[in-house]
C-alpha cells in the first residue's frame with residue numbers, strides 16, 4: 197500500500213470539506229533544506245496538489261474546515277490564526293501576536309457548540325524553566341527565547357537552577373523568566389491572556405479572546421464530542437533541561453472552563469515530585485509555584501498514553517460504524533534521545549480510545565513514518581492519515597530528516613478494523629421487538645411509536661440492559677437485541 201499524496205514537506209494537518217474536498221498544510225519547517233514557510237494545499241482527486249497559500253509562519257500546526265473557509269494556525273513567531281475563504285481566495289488574520297518563540301506554539305482550532313474558536317497554546321519550556329535543552333530542540337535551536345506566561349495568578353517558590361550556557365558559563369536561572377534571570381522568591385505574577393500552556397477561545401472574527409483553562413503543557417489536538425465536551429491531547433513533560441521529568445506519559449483531558457491542568461507542578465494529576473517522575477537515581481523536582489492552594493484543584497486525565505508516544509490529533513468514528521463515538525488518535529512517536537533516554541521506538545501509529553470507559557486499543561500499523569493528523573471522508577468510506585515524514589534523531593541529538601518524505605494515506609475504513617454496523621430501522625427492527633410488550637406499557641409510553649421510543653431511548657436502554665424490563669416471568673432481552681437497540685441509537689434513530 198502506498199500514500200495517496202506523496203512528496204510533502206513535513207505536513208501537519210488535514211481538513212476535509214463536506215463535499216469531500218481535501219486540504220493539507222505543510223508545517224514549513226526547513227529540515228533537510230525543505231523550503232522555509234508553511235503552505236496550504238488542495239489535494240486533487242488523483243493525489244496531486246495545488247498550492248493555495250505559502251510563506252506561512254512555521255510551524256503551521258492546524259488546518260480546519262469551517263463554513264467554506266479554512267482556519268489556519270501558524271505557530272510562529274509570533275503565533276497567528278487566520279481564515280482563508282475558499283470562494284474568494286482572501287486570507288484574513290483573525291488573531292496575531294500570540295505567544296511564540298519558544299518550545300511549543302499556537303495549535304489547531306476546534307469550533308465549539310457556542311460557535312467560538314478554541315485552540316491550544318503550547319508552553320515555551322519543558323517544565324517552566326528555560327535551560328540549555330531549548331538549544332537541542334530541532335525546530336528551535338535557541339535558548340534566548342520567550343518565557344512562559346501564567347494564565348492564573350501565581351506566586352513563585354524559591355526554586356532556582358544553575359545552568360551551563362552555550363558559552364560554557366555557569367548561570368543561575370529561574371521559572372517564568374528568560375534564560376539567566378530569576379524572579380525574587382515570593383514574586384507574584386498576574387495571570388494573563390494570552391497565556392502559554394493553556395486553552396483559549398475567541399469569537400469567529402478573533403474578537404473577545406479569553407482564557408478557557410491553564411496548565412496544559414502542549415494541547416496539540418482538540419476535539420468536541422457531540423455532547424459538547426471538549427477533549428484535548430497533552431504531550432507530557434520530557435527528560436530534558438534543568439527540570440527533567442521521568443516516565444511522564446502523554447494524556448487525554450476533558451477541558452473544563454476555569455480548571456487547572458497542573459503544569460508546571462502537577463503532571464497528569466500527580467505532583468512533579470511523585471516517585472514515578474523521579475530520575476533513576478531518585479532525584480525529585482521541586483515545585484516552582486508556592487500558591488497551589490489558591491489555584492483550582494488539579495484535574496485528572498481521562499487516560500494516559502504511552503510515555504513518549506506523542507499523542508497528537510484525533511477524530512471521532514462516525515455513526516455508521518460499530519465503534520461509533522470512539523476516538524482514533526494519531527501518535528507522532530518518540531523524539532528520543534532529544535526528549536528522553538534512548539529506547540525502542542514508541543508511537544508512530546494510531547490508537548483507538550473507547551469513549552465509554554476511556555480504554556486504549558491498538559490499531560493496525562502501516563509503513564508510514566509519523567502519523568500526525570487524521571480525518572474521515574464525509575461518507576465514512578476512507579480514513580485519511582497525514583504522515584509528517586522521516587524525522588529522527590541521532591545519538592548525538594542531531595536531526596536526520598528527509599524533505600519530501602511526508603504524505604497522506606487514504607485507507608479504507610475496514611483496514612482499521614472499523615466494521616460497518618448493519619443498519620437498524622425502527623419500523624423493521626425496533627417496533628417488532630417491542631410489539632408483544634406494547635399493551636403492558638401503554639400507561640407510560642407507546643413502545644411501537646417512533647417518537648415515544650426516540651425521546652425515551654436512554655431510559656429504555658437502561659431498563660432493558662439490567663434495569664428489569666421486561667419484568668419476570670418474561671425472559672430478559674438477549675444481548676444481541678440490546679446491541680441492536682444501541683446500534684439504532686448510535687445510527688441516529690433511523691425510522
Ligand code: HEM
Nearest residue numbers: 630633636637640643652655656659660665666667668670
Ligand atoms: C421508559 C422505560 C420503562 C419504564 C420506566 C418502565 C417501567 C415499568 C413499570 C413501573 C412497570 C410496572 C411495574 C412492574 O411490573 O414492574 C412496567 C411494566 C411492564 N414493562 Fe416496563 N418500563 C419501561 C420500558 C419497558 C420496555 C422497553 C419493555 C419491553 C421490552 C417493558 C415491558 C414491561 C412489561 C411486559 C410490563 C408488564 C409486566 C406485567 O404486568 O406482568 N417495559 N414497566
